[in-house]
Amino acid sequence: MNHSAEIPAEVPAEIAVASDPRGAPTPRAKSVLGIWAELTKVRLNALVLVTTAVGFALAERGSIDWMRLMWTCAGTALAAASASLFNQLFERRRDALMHRTRGRPLPTKQVAPATVFVAALATGYGGAALLGVTVGLLPAGLAALNILLYAVLYTPLKSRTTFNTLVGAVCGAIPPVIGWTAVTAQIDPGAWLLFGLLFVWQLPHFLALAWLYRVDYARGGHAMLPVRDEGGEITAQVVLITTLPLIPLGLSATALGLAGLWSAGICTVAGLGFCWLSLQFFRARDDRSARRVFLGSITYLPLVLAAMTADRGAVSPAAFLRGRTGVAIEMPATQAPETPLPPGADPRAPQAEEGNAR
Numbered sequence: 001m002n003h004s005a006e007i008p009a010e011v012p013a014e015i016a017v018a019s020d021p022r023g024a025p026t027p028r029a030k031s032v033l034g035i036w037a038e039l040t041k042v043r044l045n046a047l048v049l050v051t052t053a054v055g056f057a058l059a060e061r062g063s064i065d066w067m068r069l070m071w072t073c074a075g076t077a078l079a080a081a082s083a084s085l086f087n088q089l090f091e092r093r094r095d096a097l098m099h100r101t102r103g104r105p106l107p108t109k110q111v112a113p114a115t116v117f118v119a120a121l122a123t124g125y126g127g128a129a130l131l132g133v134t135v136g137l138l139p140a141g142l143a144a145l146n147i148l149l150y151a152v153l154y155t156p157l158k159s160r161t162t163f164n165t166l167v168g169a170v171c172g173a174i175p176p177v178i179g180w181t182a183v184t185a186q187i188d189p190g191a192w193l194l195f196g197l198l199f200v201w202q203l204p205h206f207l208a209l210a211w212l213y214r215v216d217y218a219r220g221g222h223a224m225l226p227v228r229d230e231g232g233e234i235t236a237q238v239v240l241i242t243t244l245p246l247i248p249l250g251l252s253a254t255a256l257g258l259a260g261l262w263s264a265g266i267c268t269v270a271g272l273g274f275c276w277l278s279l280q281f282f283r284a285r286d287d288r289s290a291r292r293v294f295l296g297s298i299t300y301l302p303l304v305l306a307a308m309t310a311d312r313g314a315v316s317p318a319a320f321l322r323g324r325t326g327v328a329i330e331m332p333a334t335q336a337p338e339t340p341l342p343p344g345a346d347p348r349a350p351q352a353e354e355g356n357a358r
Contacts, residue, residue, distance in 0.1 A: 035105045039088055039116060040081035040123075047301075048080045048175045049073050054305045055179030055194050058258045058312050065183075071134035072182040076175060078127030079143035083171070085120035086151035089113055094159065098220040100213060120151075135182040142181065146174045162225040165206055173198035190258050197249045197304075203242035204278055205297035207235055211290040232285040239293060243278040247271035250304055257314035259307070266307035274300045 030038065056069050088095065088106055096107035105111045124147050132140035150171045157164035176194040181187060207225060210217060214226040226235045250267025253259040277296040281289040 030105065030110065035110055036119075039085055039105055039111070039119075041084040045077065045080040045084065048172075049077055050302070050305065051194075051198060052076045052175040052179040054309050055176030055191065056182055057179075057309050058190060058194070058253075059180040059183035059188075061313070068135060068182065069179075071130065072139065072179055075127045075131035075134065075140070076143060076178055078123045078130060079147055080127075080175075082120050082124030082127060083147045083150040085116050085123065086147070087155050089116045089120060090151065090155050091158075094220040094222065098216045100216055101220070131178070131182070136185050138181045138185055138187075139178045142174055142178050146171055146178075149174075158222050158224075160223055162223055162228055164223065165203065165210075165225065168206070169199045169202040172202045190253075190256055193249065193252050193256060193258065197246070197253075200242055200245050200249060201297065201301055204239040204274075204293060205301075207239050207242075208281065208290045208293035208297065211235055212287055212294065236282040236285050240275075240278045240282045243271075243275050246274060246300070253308050258312065260311040260313060263307045263311040267304050270300050270303050270307075 052073055053069060056072055057064060088104060092104075092106035092113065095101035095104050101107070106113065106116065124144070128140045128144040128147075131143055149167065154164060154167045154171055157167055173195045176198060177187060177191045180191040180194065184191075210224040211226040211232065214224065217224045218227045225238065226232065229235045247268060250271055251264050253267065254261065254264040274293075274296050277289070277293045281293045283289075
Protein backbone atom coordinates (compact mmCIF):
# COMPACT_ATOMS: atom_id res chain seq x y z
CA MET A 1 0.00 0.00 0.00
CA ASN A 2 3.05 2.22 -0.02
CA HIS A 3 3.92 4.35 -3.04
CA SER A 4 5.33 1.69 -5.23
CA ALA A 5 7.10 0.93 -8.19
CA GLU A 6 7.88 1.82 -5.79
CA ILE A 7 7.92 3.66 -2.46
CA PRO A 8 9.73 2.55 -0.51
CA ALA A 9 11.13 0.40 -3.23
CA GLU A 10 13.18 -2.71 -2.96
CA VAL A 11 16.23 -2.88 -0.75
CA PRO A 12 19.45 -1.16 -1.85
CA ALA A 13 21.00 -4.36 -3.17
CA GLU A 14 18.50 -4.27 -5.97
CA ILE A 15 19.82 -0.97 -7.22
CA ALA A 16 22.51 -2.97 -9.00
CA VAL A 17 20.72 -2.41 -12.30
CA ALA A 18 20.94 1.37 -12.33
CA SER A 19 19.92 3.93 -14.87
CA ASP A 20 21.28 1.98 -17.83
CA PRO A 21 21.58 -1.69 -16.88
CA ARG A 22 23.86 -3.81 -19.04
CA GLY A 23 21.77 -6.92 -18.65
CA ALA A 24 18.33 -7.88 -17.42
CA PRO A 25 17.95 -10.43 -14.64
CA THR A 26 17.09 -13.90 -15.86
CA PRO A 27 13.64 -15.00 -14.63
CA ARG A 28 13.92 -17.87 -12.18
CA ALA A 29 11.34 -20.40 -11.06
CA LYS A 30 10.04 -19.65 -7.59
CA SER A 31 8.26 -21.65 -4.92
CA VAL A 32 4.57 -21.03 -4.29
CA LEU A 33 5.45 -19.14 -1.13
CA GLY A 34 8.02 -17.07 -3.00
CA ILE A 35 5.51 -16.24 -5.74
CA TRP A 36 2.93 -14.90 -3.31
CA ALA A 37 5.55 -13.12 -1.23
CA GLU A 38 6.60 -11.23 -4.37
CA LEU A 39 3.03 -10.58 -5.49
CA THR A 40 2.10 -9.11 -2.10
CA LYS A 41 5.46 -7.28 -1.81
CA VAL A 42 6.19 -8.62 1.65
CA ARG A 43 9.43 -6.69 2.13
CA LEU A 44 7.97 -3.47 0.86
CA ASN A 45 4.84 -3.76 2.98
CA ALA A 46 6.86 -4.51 6.11
CA LEU A 47 7.45 -0.75 6.29
CA VAL A 48 3.71 -0.19 5.95
CA LEU A 49 3.20 -2.21 9.13
CA VAL A 50 6.02 -0.35 10.90
CA THR A 51 4.47 3.04 10.15
CA THR A 52 1.06 1.73 11.18
CA ALA A 53 2.46 0.54 14.51
CA VAL A 54 4.21 3.88 15.06
CA GLY A 55 0.96 5.75 14.51
CA PHE A 56 -0.76 3.42 16.98
CA ALA A 57 1.98 3.84 19.62
CA LEU A 58 2.12 7.63 19.38
CA ALA A 59 -1.65 7.90 19.71
CA GLU A 60 -1.67 5.63 22.79
CA ARG A 61 -0.87 7.83 25.78
CA GLY A 62 -0.78 5.01 28.32
CA SER A 63 0.32 1.41 28.04
CA ILE A 64 -0.07 -0.13 24.59
CA ASP A 65 -2.99 -2.47 23.96
CA TRP A 66 -1.00 -5.19 22.22
CA MET A 67 -4.00 -7.21 21.13
CA ARG A 68 -5.59 -4.17 19.48
CA LEU A 69 -2.27 -3.35 17.82
CA MET A 70 -2.06 -6.91 16.50
CA TRP A 71 -5.52 -6.69 14.91
CA THR A 72 -4.65 -3.28 13.45
CA CYS A 73 -1.48 -4.58 11.83
CA ALA A 74 -3.19 -7.74 10.59
CA GLY A 75 -5.98 -5.82 8.87
CA THR A 76 -3.55 -3.29 7.43
CA ALA A 77 -1.30 -6.08 6.13
CA LEU A 78 -4.22 -7.64 4.25
CA ALA A 79 -5.18 -4.28 2.75
CA ALA A 80 -1.57 -3.60 1.74
CA ALA A 81 -1.35 -7.02 0.11
CA SER A 82 -4.53 -6.29 -1.83
CA ALA A 83 -3.15 -3.00 -3.15
CA SER A 84 0.07 -4.71 -4.25
CA LEU A 85 -1.83 -7.50 -5.99
CA PHE A 86 -4.01 -5.06 -7.91
CA ASN A 87 -0.96 -2.99 -8.84
CA GLN A 88 0.94 -5.93 -10.32
CA LEU A 89 -2.17 -7.27 -12.01
CA PHE A 90 -2.85 -4.00 -13.83
CA GLU A 91 0.82 -3.37 -14.68
CA ARG A 92 1.80 -6.87 -15.79
CA ARG A 93 2.33 -5.84 -19.43
CA ARG A 94 4.49 -2.85 -18.51
CA ASP A 95 6.37 -4.95 -15.96
CA ALA A 96 7.26 -7.36 -18.77
CA LEU A 97 9.07 -4.52 -20.58
CA MET A 98 11.25 -3.46 -17.64
CA HIS A 99 14.42 -5.27 -16.66
CA ARG A 100 13.86 -4.92 -12.93
CA THR A 101 10.28 -6.24 -13.02
CA ARG A 102 10.05 -8.65 -15.92
CA GLY A 103 10.89 -11.57 -13.66
CA ARG A 104 7.79 -11.04 -11.53
CA PRO A 105 5.27 -13.89 -11.32
CA LEU A 106 2.66 -12.37 -13.65
CA PRO A 107 4.95 -11.43 -16.57
CA THR A 108 6.59 -14.86 -16.35
CA LYS A 109 3.15 -16.55 -16.21
CA GLN A 110 3.89 -18.34 -12.96
CA VAL A 111 0.39 -17.48 -11.78
CA ALA A 112 -2.84 -16.75 -13.64
CA PRO A 113 -4.22 -13.18 -13.66
CA ALA A 114 -7.65 -14.47 -12.58
CA THR A 115 -6.11 -16.04 -9.49
CA VAL A 116 -4.39 -12.79 -8.57
CA PHE A 117 -7.64 -10.86 -9.08
CA VAL A 118 -9.55 -13.15 -6.72
CA ALA A 119 -6.76 -12.93 -4.14
CA ALA A 120 -6.73 -9.12 -4.40
CA LEU A 121 -10.47 -8.94 -3.79
CA ALA A 122 -10.32 -11.42 -0.90
CA THR A 123 -7.47 -9.67 0.91
CA GLY A 124 -8.99 -6.25 0.32
CA TYR A 125 -12.41 -7.16 1.70
CA GLY A 126 -10.80 -9.24 4.44
CA GLY A 127 -8.52 -6.44 5.60
CA ALA A 128 -11.26 -3.81 5.70
CA ALA A 129 -13.67 -6.19 7.45
CA LEU A 130 -11.09 -7.24 10.03
CA LEU A 131 -10.29 -3.62 10.87
CA GLY A 132 -13.97 -2.69 11.02
CA VAL A 133 -14.86 -5.52 13.40
CA THR A 134 -11.83 -5.33 15.69
CA VAL A 135 -10.72 -1.69 15.87
CA GLY A 136 -13.28 0.59 14.21
CA LEU A 137 -14.95 1.77 11.06
CA LEU A 138 -12.66 4.78 10.49
CA PRO A 139 -9.43 2.77 10.14
CA ALA A 140 -11.36 0.26 8.00
CA GLY A 141 -12.57 3.05 5.73
CA LEU A 142 -9.05 4.49 5.44
CA ALA A 143 -7.67 1.09 4.44
CA ALA A 144 -10.37 0.62 1.80
CA LEU A 145 -9.79 4.16 0.50
CA ASN A 146 -6.09 3.48 0.21
CA ILE A 147 -6.66 0.37 -1.89
CA LEU A 148 -8.87 2.35 -4.25
CA LEU A 149 -6.42 5.25 -4.53
CA TYR A 150 -3.55 2.88 -5.20
CA ALA A 151 -5.24 0.61 -7.70
CA VAL A 152 -7.72 2.90 -9.43
CA LEU A 153 -5.90 6.25 -9.42
CA TYR A 154 -2.17 5.90 -8.82
CA THR A 155 -1.51 2.86 -11.02
CA PRO A 156 -3.15 4.27 -14.20
CA LEU A 157 -1.55 7.68 -13.65
CA LYS A 158 1.96 6.23 -13.70
CA SER A 159 1.91 6.08 -17.48
CA ARG A 160 0.16 9.44 -17.96
CA THR A 161 1.59 12.17 -15.73
CA THR A 162 4.57 12.86 -13.49
CA PHE A 163 2.08 13.90 -10.78
CA ASN A 164 1.49 10.21 -10.14
CA THR A 165 4.24 10.48 -7.52
CA LEU A 166 2.08 12.80 -5.40
CA VAL A 167 -0.85 10.38 -5.49
CA GLY A 168 1.45 7.50 -4.60
CA ALA A 169 2.83 9.50 -1.69
CA VAL A 170 -0.70 9.94 -0.34
CA CYS A 171 -1.12 6.16 -0.38
CA GLY A 172 2.12 5.68 1.51
CA ALA A 173 1.18 8.29 4.12
CA ILE A 174 -2.17 6.76 5.12
CA PRO A 175 -0.96 3.68 7.12
CA PRO A 176 0.22 5.66 10.20
CA VAL A 177 -3.15 7.40 10.21
CA ILE A 178 -4.81 3.96 10.24
CA GLY A 179 -2.76 3.12 13.32
CA TRP A 180 -3.61 6.44 14.98
CA THR A 181 -7.35 6.18 14.37
CA ALA A 182 -7.38 2.60 15.66
CA VAL A 183 -6.66 4.17 19.06
CA THR A 184 -8.46 7.51 18.95
CA ALA A 185 -11.27 6.87 16.43
CA GLN A 186 -10.61 10.34 15.01
CA ILE A 187 -8.05 12.16 12.88
CA ASP A 188 -6.25 14.48 15.32
CA PRO A 189 -3.44 16.95 14.61
CA GLY A 190 -0.96 14.21 15.51
CA ALA A 191 -2.36 12.01 12.76
CA TRP A 192 -2.01 14.83 10.23
CA LEU A 193 1.58 15.35 11.34
CA LEU A 194 2.46 11.70 10.73
CA PHE A 195 0.67 11.84 7.39
CA GLY A 196 2.67 14.93 6.41
CA LEU A 197 5.98 13.41 7.50
CA LEU A 198 5.44 10.22 5.48
CA PHE A 199 4.08 12.14 2.48
CA VAL A 200 7.04 14.52 2.28
CA TRP A 201 9.63 11.81 2.95
CA GLN A 202 8.43 9.70 0.03
CA LEU A 203 9.08 12.40 -2.57
CA PRO A 204 12.89 12.61 -2.35
CA HIS A 205 13.01 8.88 -1.60
CA PHE A 206 11.17 7.88 -4.75
CA LEU A 207 12.65 10.52 -7.06
CA ALA A 208 16.17 9.38 -6.16
CA LEU A 209 15.19 5.81 -6.99
CA ALA A 210 13.42 6.85 -10.18
CA TRP A 211 16.57 8.69 -11.27
CA LEU A 212 18.59 5.47 -10.89
CA TYR A 213 16.02 3.54 -12.91
CA ARG A 214 15.06 6.28 -15.35
CA VAL A 215 16.04 4.27 -18.45
CA ASP A 216 14.13 1.25 -17.24
CA TYR A 217 11.07 3.34 -16.36
CA ALA A 218 11.18 4.83 -19.85
CA ARG A 219 11.38 1.32 -21.27
CA GLY A 220 8.17 0.46 -19.42
CA GLY A 221 6.40 3.63 -20.54
CA HIS A 222 6.14 5.21 -17.10
CA ALA A 223 5.86 8.99 -16.88
CA MET A 224 8.25 9.53 -13.99
CA LEU A 225 9.78 12.96 -13.50
CA PRO A 226 13.40 11.80 -14.11
CA VAL A 227 12.22 10.23 -17.39
CA ARG A 228 10.75 13.51 -18.65
CA ASP A 229 13.45 15.68 -17.05
CA GLU A 230 16.44 14.45 -19.02
CA GLY A 231 18.99 16.83 -17.51
CA GLY A 232 17.79 16.17 -13.99
CA GLU A 233 17.61 19.86 -13.04
CA ILE A 234 13.96 19.84 -12.00
CA THR A 235 14.31 16.45 -10.32
CA ALA A 236 17.24 17.67 -8.22
CA GLN A 237 15.37 20.83 -7.26
CA VAL A 238 12.31 18.87 -6.15
CA VAL A 239 14.45 16.43 -4.16
CA LEU A 240 16.12 19.27 -2.27
CA ILE A 241 12.94 21.29 -1.73
CA THR A 242 11.00 18.31 -0.41
CA THR A 243 13.78 17.25 1.96
CA LEU A 244 13.96 20.60 3.75
CA PRO A 245 10.48 20.40 5.41
CA LEU A 246 11.43 17.17 7.16
CA ILE A 247 13.30 19.11 9.85
CA PRO A 248 10.34 21.25 11.03
CA LEU A 249 8.01 18.28 10.65
CA GLY A 250 10.20 16.22 12.97
CA LEU A 251 10.32 19.06 15.50
CA SER A 252 6.55 19.44 15.30
CA ALA A 253 6.18 16.02 16.91
CA THR A 254 7.75 17.48 20.05
CA ALA A 255 5.79 20.72 19.78
CA LEU A 256 2.49 18.78 19.60
CA GLY A 257 3.41 16.59 22.56
CA LEU A 258 3.81 13.37 20.59
CA ALA A 259 7.48 12.98 21.50
CA GLY A 260 10.11 14.44 23.79
CA LEU A 261 13.35 16.37 23.59
CA TRP A 262 15.56 13.44 22.60
CA SER A 263 13.29 12.83 19.62
CA ALA A 264 13.60 16.49 18.62
CA GLY A 265 17.40 16.26 18.67
CA ILE A 266 17.55 13.05 16.65
CA CYS A 267 15.01 14.34 14.10
CA THR A 268 17.06 17.50 13.63
CA VAL A 269 20.38 15.72 13.14
CA ALA A 270 18.85 13.12 10.81
CA GLY A 271 17.04 15.82 8.83
CA LEU A 272 20.21 17.88 8.41
CA GLY A 273 22.09 14.83 7.17
CA PHE A 274 19.34 14.00 4.68
CA CYS A 275 19.30 17.61 3.44
CA TRP A 276 23.07 17.52 2.96
CA LEU A 277 22.78 14.43 0.75
CA SER A 278 20.02 16.09 -1.26
CA LEU A 279 22.19 19.17 -1.70
CA GLN A 280 24.97 16.99 -3.08
CA PHE A 281 22.56 15.49 -5.60
CA PHE A 282 21.36 18.99 -6.51
CA ARG A 283 24.95 19.95 -7.32
CA ALA A 284 26.12 16.78 -9.07
CA ARG A 285 22.95 15.25 -10.57
CA ASP A 286 24.61 11.86 -11.05
CA ASP A 287 23.86 8.27 -10.11
CA ARG A 288 26.31 8.21 -7.24
CA SER A 289 24.73 11.15 -5.41
CA ALA A 290 21.22 9.86 -6.20
CA ARG A 291 22.09 6.50 -4.68
CA ARG A 292 23.28 8.28 -1.55
CA VAL A 293 19.99 10.15 -1.30
CA PHE A 294 18.09 6.88 -1.61
CA LEU A 295 20.22 5.17 1.04
CA GLY A 296 19.92 8.25 3.23
CA SER A 297 16.14 8.14 2.93
CA ILE A 298 15.90 4.53 4.08
CA THR A 299 18.17 5.40 7.00
CA TYR A 300 16.33 8.58 7.95
CA LEU A 301 12.81 7.21 8.28
CA PRO A 302 13.44 4.21 10.59
CA LEU A 303 15.72 6.36 12.74
CA VAL A 304 13.16 9.14 13.14
CA LEU A 305 10.23 6.80 13.72
CA ALA A 306 12.21 4.83 16.30
CA ALA A 307 13.17 8.04 18.11
CA MET A 308 9.58 9.25 18.24
CA THR A 309 8.32 5.91 19.50
CA ALA A 310 11.03 5.43 22.12
CA ASP A 311 10.61 9.01 23.37
CA ARG A 312 6.84 9.22 22.99
CA GLY A 313 4.91 11.55 25.26
CA ALA A 314 4.77 15.26 25.97
CA VAL A 315 7.88 17.11 27.09
CA SER A 316 8.22 17.66 30.86
CA PRO A 317 11.46 19.55 31.63
CA ALA A 318 11.62 18.32 35.24
CA ALA A 319 10.99 14.69 34.26
CA PHE A 320 13.46 15.00 31.38
CA LEU A 321 16.27 16.21 33.69
CA ARG A 322 15.41 13.77 36.46
CA GLY A 323 15.32 10.82 34.08
CA ARG A 324 18.66 11.67 32.45
CA THR A 325 20.64 12.83 35.54
CA GLY A 326 19.08 10.80 38.32
CA VAL A 327 18.69 13.98 40.38
CA ALA A 328 15.27 15.06 41.52
CA ILE A 329 14.44 18.53 40.31
CA GLU A 330 12.05 20.41 42.56
CA MET A 331 9.82 22.87 40.81
CA PRO A 332 8.85 25.93 42.88
CA ALA A 333 5.41 25.56 44.37
CA THR A 334 2.87 28.28 43.95
CA GLN A 335 2.15 29.82 47.35
CA ALA A 336 -1.34 30.82 48.35
CA PRO A 337 -1.76 34.50 49.17
CA GLU A 338 -1.54 35.29 52.88
CA THR A 339 -4.76 36.13 54.68
CA PRO A 340 -4.57 39.66 56.13
CA LEU A 341 -4.67 39.80 59.95
CA PRO A 342 -7.62 41.51 61.63
CA PRO A 343 -6.90 44.88 63.23
CA GLY A 344 -5.19 44.59 66.61
CA ALA A 345 -4.28 40.92 66.24
CA ASP A 346 -0.89 39.66 67.45
CA PRO A 347 1.11 38.52 64.36
CA ARG A 348 3.12 36.09 66.57
CA ALA A 349 0.01 34.23 67.75
CA PRO A 350 -0.88 31.02 65.84
CA GLN A 351 -3.81 31.47 63.56
CA ALA A 352 -6.81 29.21 64.04
CA GLU A 353 -8.19 27.30 61.12
CA GLU A 354 -11.04 28.94 59.38
CA GLY A 355 -13.46 26.19 60.35
CA ASN A 356 -12.52 26.43 64.07
CA ALA A 357 -12.65 30.22 64.06
CA ARG A 358 -16.20 30.10 62.90
